[in-house]
Amino acid sequence: MTTTQSGPKAADFADVRATNLAVVLRCIRDRAPCSRADVATATGLNKATVSSLVADLIDRRLVRETGRTEHRIGRPATMLVLDGGGYAAIGIEIGTDSVAAVALDLAGVELVSWRRAFPRGSGQEKTQLRALATIAAKAVARVVEQGRQVLGLTVGVPGLVDPQGVVRLSTELGWRDLDLRGELRKALRSPTFDIGIDNAANLAALAEQRHGPHAGVANFVHVTADGAIAAGVVADGRLLRGARGFAGELAHLQLDPAGPQCRCGRRGCLQALAGVPAIVARALPDVDPDGDLSPEVELVVAQARRGDAPTLRALAEAGRHLGHGLSFLTNIVNPELVLLGGALAALAPWTAPAAEAELAARTLAPDAGGCRVVASALGPRATATGAAVGTLATLESGYLPVAAR
């Protein structure tokens, strides 16, 4: 995904066949069961081209003939359906103190959903890599046992990841310039499938794009906050990556030069004012916010539900800071929706109204450019699901698995 000098709508002539293969695949997914003639009508491709493309998809075990024929005028037609049984995509997500793996088949059905302990903190790279490799190898083994081919394995990391799969910086994990793709390839003994490393928020945004109530919205932002606050930005239906893959960084936007000290060394960053640890510290002054804060977040939610005034004040204040931080997104990328994910989803009933008000006040466009702030409905594992979904989506861009032997 290197984008330097790719040019405006690059003319990838060699990719036309791949693109047309993907068009036919999407067409069959949307209309199955359907005949080759139906595909030709729907796509505008001529019948000879469609027959050749379908033969290719059958070779690759992505499409199969059902043998059923439709009753209608003329010769009976052989009907086509998706043949996803032979494949799976694996997604892995690094949480606060655990790592989770998910495997999906072509239709998005969950085949595997596991979790195991993962040590946080710097200086633990070896243990961390071992934990990742172990859960990855187990997920691969399970999928292969089921007679499926692994299409790809993607790991979501809270931090800046370059297109080569090197984690340039993760303040959460204490990683800097870690070649995670290379390390995992080694640990999994150079598998035939692709290994991808991506930013956790980007992957959660991909999950959002396919699943849940806002699937298909063209311009939205998914905000994760289980590590630092980060955004996966989808613009006009595509993930916004930027020149080096670092787009969507929110945690360390400075809101207030006189604000509280941030872990990054600066003051008044969004993370220091509206990150989950900051919210917990404000709502539960007696608790030391560190590690997995799920129990503390549940406690804050319980207090808010019963109308505890200091908790409500703390959440409204966090909401205002969140709205301030998000206003940079609304002014610069003009999303239709900001979806608060992870722990922020549970807190959204009390933070989102204040966030929306602040957003409207700080956005030049009337009505915050039409942007609403709502809780994501994805629940946990959004990143792992998105990691698998991303691999499935590459099929639709024409990156098809090699033909089965």
Next chain:
Amino acid sequence: MTTTQSGPKAADFADVRATNLAVVLRCIRDRAPCSRADVATATGLNKATVSSLVADLIDRRLVRETGRTEHRIGRPATMLVLDGGGYAAIGIEIGTDSVAAVALDLAGVELVSWRRAFPRGSGQEKTQLRALATIAAKAVARVVEQGRQVLGLTVGVPGLVDPQGVVRLSTELGWRDLDLRGELRKALRSPTFDIGIDNAANLAALAEQRHGPHAGVANFVHVTADGAIAAGVVADGRLLRGARGFAGELAHLQLDPAGPQCRCGRRGCLQALAGVPAIVARALPDVDPDGDLSPEVELVVAQARRGDAPTLRALAEAGRHLGHGLSFLTNIVNPELVLLGGALAALAPWTAPAAEAELAARTLAPDAGGCRVVASALGPRATATGAAVGTLATLESGYLPVAAR
């Protein structure tokens, strides 16, 4: 360009033929003169499909046969070249106190480049619309006199423009909810060609994408400042528009709650700290910065060139504020390049170093995410050129003119 609910990589099956027409058009542009067989080889489309597509392009007067044949083994082939002589695209830009029109042919050659007075300030809508309609009608007449068909006419406006061509807000022009497309259609008596209205910075970014030394860079930002400071953001080769077309708003990002009063009513906006009027006011304390500031900017440049210390301090301070404002862009969209356009281009030698230093300090990614801040080389009329270029670019997305009678 409504993007709501368009879905991830929407499956526009009906557009496949249009897409393939555009692929063939781009292929001929890049390789002309070339034969139908060359096109088939380059695109992967089969020969029957290519012949049908080429016939269509010839009907539309976009491609013609040269009659030349190439000496090689086998039958001599008829060679194809672009036939752009029959078309022109018109771009119009609203400057501080003038309006400019440019017409380009398919190859990007300038056919017309005119300028006339344009009154600024609110309450002058009628006079403003008349000035726009007059220059537009003259440009159309000139192009038609030359025997060309007008492909489209686009007007660049400093402000928020929705996809229907309604200017939702232009603080510069005092416009709010002005249906500029509708008004121009009326004034030009419902012409057969499309009339487009777009944000000025977006159009300048399109010009940047095609012309000048950075053409083809996939992730960049063009910053205009002749009205308010605004960004045209190109991400992965495509203009970032957002849900309602309002992306790229920079002028009123608040950098300092205790900063100087801004025209928008808030304090410490980027515009109030680093807009051209603010720079002029700081460098030339005796001048009242209003209207067209080109003479004042030239004076500031002259003072900076001869090393005037207060001028250099004023420009370095503006550069720091600019870097602060741009840091939101680098964190959120991670561009490779920020190109300072309009009056900011002339001042860039003295503002860009300070802007880059501030950018690096305020961007989480190492090395400002790889972003450099440089002067745009486009010169004046970047927006008008981009407006015409945008119409030409739609050809390559498959929106072809109807076949000639």
